Amino acid sequence: MDLTLKIWRQAGPEAKGEMKTYPISGVEEDMSFLEMLDYLNEQLIDQGIEPVVFDHDCREGICGMCSLFINGEAHGPGRKITTCQLHMREFKSGDTIYIEPFRAKAFPIIKDLMVDRSAFDRIQRAGGFISVNTSGNTIDANAIPVPKENADKAFDAATCIGCGACVATCKNSSAMLFASAKISQFSLLPQGQPEAKERVLNMVNQMDLEGFGNCTNTGACEVECPKGISLENIARMNRDYLFASLSSNK
């Protein structure tokens, strides 16, 4: 198929960027979207043009590295998929495809379509863990009873791959879906209880410090999330933060 690609090119973090047009032919419908970009880059290299920089790693939908805002949607059209799971059969010959980086103040552009998502790592470091005593008498996690329903919900929250599609798609560049998933995966389990209050207070505080926007409850994040993380997690974070604020000694 023949396509017209409109791609954001930006030489570096401070450089001025712009949309550039690249006609491409010979794209096969079985190519993944990233393979199509590989194919474009091979042609650009042959022509002596600098290839387009974009994030990718596992290419099987589990690492969260591939990003891209394709035709106005995070990870392009299609639901519960990452960009590496998007295939060119979703497009037809003659289409114009807009490819832009994830846009947020907290996700600065490194080059072209590659953005720095380490703000997510800093939110995780602020409390997205449990402290386990490793002195030799550690209790087997399976020895603590967990209701099946809670275990399932915690697991669902833990499937968040931290790709940032929620931030990219939110009109406010809000990171609430990500933060709430990372808080919920512990707050639903007994092992997460000793640090539950500090966790939600610290992670929300870090999220605010990173410059993400607020939540308008549009629900766009849930629709575009490749892992289908539920808005229920945001509500859980909201009430956990409310109770923690009211009852914390700090």
Next chain:
Amino acid sequence: MASTSKGLFGSSLARKYWMAATGLFLCTFLVGHLLGNFQLFLTGEEGQLAFNEYGKFMTTFPVVKILSYLTYASVLLHTVDGIMLARQNRAARPVGYVKENQAANASWASRKMALLGLLTLFFIVIHMRSFWYEMHFGTVGLDANGNKDLWTITVTAFEQWWYTAFYVVALAGLALHLSHGASSAFQSLGVNHPKYTPLINKTMTAFAWLIPAGFIAVAVFLFVVQPGQAL
């Protein structure tokens, strides 16, 4: 872990709690206001005297006074908080997308809350100038019982087609604002449960359309019947 929190003031979540709490309080205000307005379906001198008696009660009864101050405070807080949230949200994405398909994943009203809120605020200013200001500071005639004749001011205002038209448009904007906000407030406060949320969402969506429809019905009734001409 040492806790670092702004608590119930200043954090992103706290701002949303205040939006939700003031928004829901203002929803209860709308119910009271609408019940009062339904008296305007009563025409003639009987309606005039009853409505003015009600107007006197609403401006003098101490409990209502306290509620009215709470309402002013809620409107102010909801507005200031909303503007601060909108400014932060704008700053969170300094460079926008060239192509953005927002309709693919969110309703129009949910994406335009600030715009619909400002339209509602503009309406409130005009509305309060027309009636609240006249009642408190204007020169208002008296009815047969010696009460301030707010009824005549009200019915004559809605005899003008452009005033009624503006009112209908503003209330439609409010309906859209509520169509997202009224149920969204529960989510902001952390109320989301598989058993109750479907019921809450249905109830609040019905509320969002029926309450403004009630206000519009009264306004259109006054425009069509023109009860001020009959006296």
